[in-house]
Amino acid sequence: MYDFNFLKPTSVADAVAALIDEDAQPLSGGQTLIPAMKARLNAPGTLVSLTGIPELVGVCCAGDTLVIGAATTHAQVARDAAGYFPGLAALAGQIGDPAVRNRGTIGGSLANNDPSACYPAAALGTGATIVTDRREIAADDFFQGMFTTALENGEIITSVRFPIPQASAYAKFVQPASRFALTAAFVARYASGVRVAITGASENGVFRWAEAEAALSSDFSAEAISGLSASAHEMIADLHGTAAYRAHLVGVMTRRAVTAAG
Amino acid sequence: MHKLTMVVNGQQMTAEIEARTLLSGFLRDRLGLTGTHIGCDTSQCGACMVLVNGQAVKACSVLAADLDGVEVTTIEGMANPDGSLGHIQQAFQDCHGLQCGFCTPGMVMSTAALLAENPKPTEDEVRHSLEGNICRCTGYQNIVRAVMAASGQDQGTKATAHV
Ligand SMILES: Cc1cc2nc3c(=O)[nH]c(=O)nc-3n(C[C@H](O)[C@H](O)[C@H](O)COP(=O)(O)OP(=O)(O)OC[C@H]3O[C@@H](n4cnc5c(N)ncnc54)[C@H](O)[C@@H]3O)c2cc1C
Ligand code: FES
Numbered sequence: 001m002y003d004f005n006f007l008k009p010t011s012v013a014d015a016v017a018a019l020i021d022e023d024a025q026p027l028s029g030g031q032t033l034i035p036a037m038k039a040r041l042n043a044p045g046t047l048v049s050l051t052g053i054p055e056l057v058g059v060c061c062a063g064d065t066l067v068i069g070a071a072t073t074h075a076q077v078a079r080d081a082a083g084y085f086p087g088l089a090a091l092a093g094q095i096g097d098p099a100v101r102n103r104g105t106i107g108g109s110l111a112n113n114d115p116s117a118c119y120p121a122a123a124l125g126t127g128a129t130i131v132t133d134r135r136e137i138a139a140d141d142f143f144q145g146m147f148t149t150a151l152e153n154g155e156i157i158t159s160v161r162f163p164i165p166q167a168s169a170y171a172k173f174v175q176p177a178s179r180f181a182l183t184a185a186f187v188a189r190y191a192s193g194v195r196v197a198i199t200g201a202s203e204n205g206v207f208r209w210a211e212a213e214a215a216l217s218s219d220f221s222a223e224a225i226s227g228l229s230a231s232a233h234e235m236i237a238d239l240h241g242t243a244a245y246r247a248h249l250v251g252v253m254t255r256r257a258v259t260a261a262g
Numbered sequence: 263m264h265k266l267t268m269v270v271n272g273q274q275m276t277a278e279i280e281a282r283t284l285l286s287g288f289l290r291d292r293l294g295l296t297g298t299h300i301g302c303d304t305s306q307c308g309a310c311m312v313l314v315n316g317q318a319v320k321a322c323s324v325l326a327a328d329l330d331g332v333e334v335t336t337i338e339g340m341a342n343p344d345g346s347l348g349h350i351q352q353a354f355q356d357c358h359g360l361q362c363g364f365c366t367p368g369m370v371m372s373t374a375a376l377l378a379e380n381p382k383p384t385e386d387e388v389r390h391s392l393e394g395n396i397c398r399c400t401g402y403q404n405i406v407r408a409v410m411a412a413s414g415q416d417q418g419t420k421a422t423a424h425v
């Protein structure tokens with residue numbers, strides 16, 4: 001890893017000021033960025049750690065909304081969100097392994113937008129709001145394709161606001177070597193309708209499965225979508241699974257999520 | 263250079279480090295604590311597992327400079343004060359929970375983190391909590407037995423482990 005300058009501010013304002021430098025990049029849990037820097041896929045001149053900023057950490061329930069600070073670890077979400085939003089807590093508890101969950105954060109995961117990551121499915125599947133140092137971005141506008149988001153240079157996620165669903169579940173088919181999702185579905189039921197988000201499958205990253213949403217909004221049962229199949233068009237194909245296999249898993253994992261949500 | 267203060271295995275230390283120094287490098291190269299193994303150096307294998315403020319962390323995947331002020335426990339901190347094996351280490355030996363031993367420091371540290379939080383885990387919980395630790399030798403069965411034995415459960419496997 002090439003050397004760099006390292007800053008550890010204690011407020012969002014100081015972090016944002018440090019990130020004005022074009023060559024600076026935020027570091028949260030480092031579970032993605034440090035391996036990428038070691039592989040020299042990324043070589044920022046300055047790293048601005050977000051782990052020393054108390055206002056970025058915490059899980060807090062405000063009415064029917066759950067607010068999670070960007071630098072909150074997966075382990076803390078698994079623990080502290082369980083009483084308010086069990087579907088989200090269960091998702092956080094399935095990310096990687098205990099050590100990854102002890103360091104990795106929700107803000108880092110959403111900013112990275114790995115096409116096989118777990119949190120993007122929850123954010124899109126609930127219609128969450130991504131709050132940054134300068135604006136609020138609806139999840140529907142935030143994810144813009146593999147490893148691409150609406151974030152501008154130097155913009156940091158400060159928190160995520162999840163509308164708490166009446167029922168929800170995440171069904172993940174684990175790719176056992178990487179522990180990421182080979183394909184996974186997040187399903188959330190609201191009074192206004194059902195949302196379904198799929199991760200791990202598409203070359204364009206996380207997406208909403210509109211046909212399943214429509215069918216489940218009128219009948220929230222696995223049978224309601226048993227006749228639906230996702231198209232293999234633009235699905236990821238690699239040594240772990242063909243595009244057709246992933247398209248098949250979209251249906252299987254969505255039905256499992258609906259059954260688990262009850 | 264960054265000034266770093268840390269308590270490692272109960273001992274306070276201060277050092278000047280480069281920003282890019284990983285915790286694994288700091289422990290091994292600066293402190294000579296080579297029990298923390300580097301298996302993959304890509305965050306996959308867990309051979310480098312240590313405890314940071316009591317939580318399991320892959321030492322190859324964190325910057326030492328980001329850990330100013332923390333407490334770190336490594337495998338060297340797991341032995342009894344008289345130098346004999348600690349109870350988790352002893353359980354690994356008793357249950358034949360290692361062959362080449364390369365993964366063992368990481369397995370022991372993950373076990374320590376698990377048992378601190380969940381003193382009587384089920385076998386499923388043990389397997390789930392060791393998902394970040396890869397072993398190329400044992401096939402995991404005896405590792406799981408060792409963790410069960412270290413938690414005071416499943417004592418009967420001790421005899422069957424010795425052939
Ligand atoms: C072995 C292993 C298994 C894993 N398994 C899974 C899995 O099953 N599911 C899953 O979803 N993920 C998995 N991950 C990824 C893990 O969840 C990462 O922690 C996560 O993707 C990145 O979060 P981080 O806090 O570590 O971010 P970092 O690595 O610190 O940063 C990632 C990127 O986001 C940027 N960034 C960080 N925080 C912010 C912020 N607040 N605002 C703007 N930009 C920011 C950084 O500049 C960087 O570009 C795994 C990782 C490993 C090593
Ligand atoms: S050496 Fe750190 S995870 Fe393999």
Ligand code: FES
Pocket residue numbers: 359360361362363364365366396397398399400
């Ligand atoms: S005992 Fe050899 S890698 Fe586990």
